[in-house]
Amino acid sequence: MRRKILLCCLALVLAWSAASAQTAKLIVKGAKIFNMAPNQREPFIGYLVVGDDGRLTEVNAGDPPASLAAKETYDAHGNWIIPGFISAHSHIWQSAYRGLASDQTLTGWIDALYGKMAPQAKAEDFYWFTLHGSLDHLTHGVTAAYNFNYGGPSSFDFGHPPPTAQSPESYQENQFRAEMDSGLxxxxxxxxxxxxxxxxxxxxxxxxxxxxxxxxMQPKSTAFLSVMINGGTAFNDTYQQAVLEKSLMDEFHLGNQSHYLEPPETAGEEQSKFRWFMDSGLLSKQLIFGHFIHTNDFILQQTAAAGASMSWNPLSNGRLASGTADIPKYLKMGIRVGMGVDGEASADIADPFENMRTGLYAIRDKYEDAKIMSPYDVLRLHTMGSADVLGVADRLGSLERGKFADFLVIDPERFGHVFDPYASLVFIGAQADIKRVYVGGELLVENGRTLKQEFDKVQKEVDQRVTASLK
Known part of the structure; x- marks a missing residue:
């Protein structure tokens, strides 16, 4: 018996030694790391290690041990590393229609895009539109996103597809394939x-x-986080929509993100539908309100009590003159908040730096108080906040051991003298400062150039398809 115990102990030691000796996928050293982990606000000079599964095995201050081996080592030479941005609300395919309806608020903009432009495009066009938007997200430092996919003309016509429309399934499948092919x-x-x-x-x-x-049945990939329902309760005329969505959520165990209380002109009508969310059971931890601007105290109290959350989209809210969500009040009441870059036909660029600045300035203007929200606050909302809202905070949002190695390498040269590193990131940072974008420890973007797909060719394909659809 004693001999068996000794042999078991020896086997465990050998197994531990073998695991320790395994070569890592990637070591990044000499970096100033902003890991956005709880209770770790102060950035530090250190290193991170990525395993073969694309997850972080070490994130530490100082230099990596000399005994640590990796297939690739990248010396950041003092460049800054932050978690990849997460967009809690994106319409990725809309990058094909940037600049559309520039003088319209939401209602007129919807008519231009969903009523006239998008229905002319074919299902296979949406593969290219979605691939283009996904790559554009990546080049701007967005490594994960909630994507509101286009369901085809029939999804906006009460289940009655036009005679020439393709099946809704073909739209969904084309967009899914593009999401997978992009690396986002x-x-x-x-x-x-x-x-x-x-x-x-x-x-x-x-x-x-x-x-x-x-x-x-599609090839397995950690890039595919989940499926959620694009909720439409606020846009329907009957309570039955809420019942339908809740039944689907319960049966298939899915979350739901519903556009709600975005434009000022329909605020009263949409507020009257809040009871539909409550009575149907939609109002829960599985519900994300998209935009959520024109609220009242009752709606906020019930939302907080139910554990529901919201996605804040400052760029598109400003572009469409929708208003400013009272984020400090929401947070104080306990409502979870993430940030989204929204669609690139309403926000026009998938740029989280611009999104953070726009949101921060709008809140400070609203309160006439420069201390009401800090650069650190909005950076956290666009990383950990969005991860929390999407239910992936155990995998994304911060650079911690066990999470996926999704991160950006930022060149701070343009920042000049740094008084507050978070202020420099948010007030000055731009796409031009992103030197590298990694997803799962895989380099996908370098100096603005996508490495997995040829962005210029995708752009040309999209332009040709949009032009053809308008003839």
Whole structure:
């Protein structure tokens, strides 16, 4: 028995030694690391180690041990490293239509994009639109996003597709393939049809199950985070939409992000529908409100009590004159907040630096107080805040051991003298300062150039397809 115990102990020691001796995928050294971990506000000079599974095995101050080996070592030479930005609210395919309806608020903008432009494009066009938008997200430092996919013209016509429209499934599948091909981590937002006499719960259930079964058969990738429902309760005229969405969430264990209280002109009507969210059970920890600007105290109290969250999209809110969400008040009440760059036909660029600045300035203007929100606060909302809202904070949002190695290498040369590193990042930072973008320890963007796909060719393809769809 004693001999068996000794042999077991020896086996454990040998196994531990073998594991310790394994070569890492990547070591990054000599970096100023902003890990955004709880209780670690102060950046430090150190190193990080990425394992073969794309997760961080070490994030420490100082130099890596001489005994530590890796397939690749990158010396950051004092450059700054921050977690990849997470967009809690994106319409990635909309990058094909940037600059559209520049003098319109939300209602007119929707008519221009969803009523006139998008219905002219074919399902396969949306592969290229989504690939283009995903790559553009990556070049701007966004490494993960919630993507509101386009469900095809039928999803905006109460279940009645035009005679020439392609099936909703083909739109969903094309966009999913593009998300996978881009290298961006993503939550796939599934577009549910509008409940009504021609579209019942069983229709939606059958369509969603078919998509989930199809997605499960695709090559496995950690880039695919989850599927959620693109909620449309606020845009429907009946309570049945909320019931439909809740039934799908319960059966398939999915979250839901619903556009709600965005434009000022429909605020009263949408506020009256809040009871639909409550009575149906939609109002829960599984619900994210998109935009969520024109609220009242009752709505905020109930949202906080239910554990629901919201995505803040300052760039598009400013562009469409939608208003400014009272983020300090929401946070004080206990509502979880993430940030999104929204669609590139309403925000026009998927730039989290511009998004943080725009949001921070709007809040300071609203309160006439420069201390009401700090650069650190908005950086945290665009990283850990968004990860929390999307339910992936155990995997993303900060640079901590066990999480995925999604990070940016920032060249601070343009910042000049640094009084406050977070102020420099938020007030001065831009896409031009991003030297490298890593997802899972894999280098995907270097000096603005995408390495997995040829962005110029994708851009040309998108331009040709948009032009052809308008003829």
């Amino acid at each position: 981590r993503f939550v796939h937002g599934w577009q549910v049809g509008r409940a009504g006499p021609h579209y019942a719960t069983e229709d939606a259930r059958r369509a969603l199950k078919a998509f989930l079964d199809w997605a499960a």
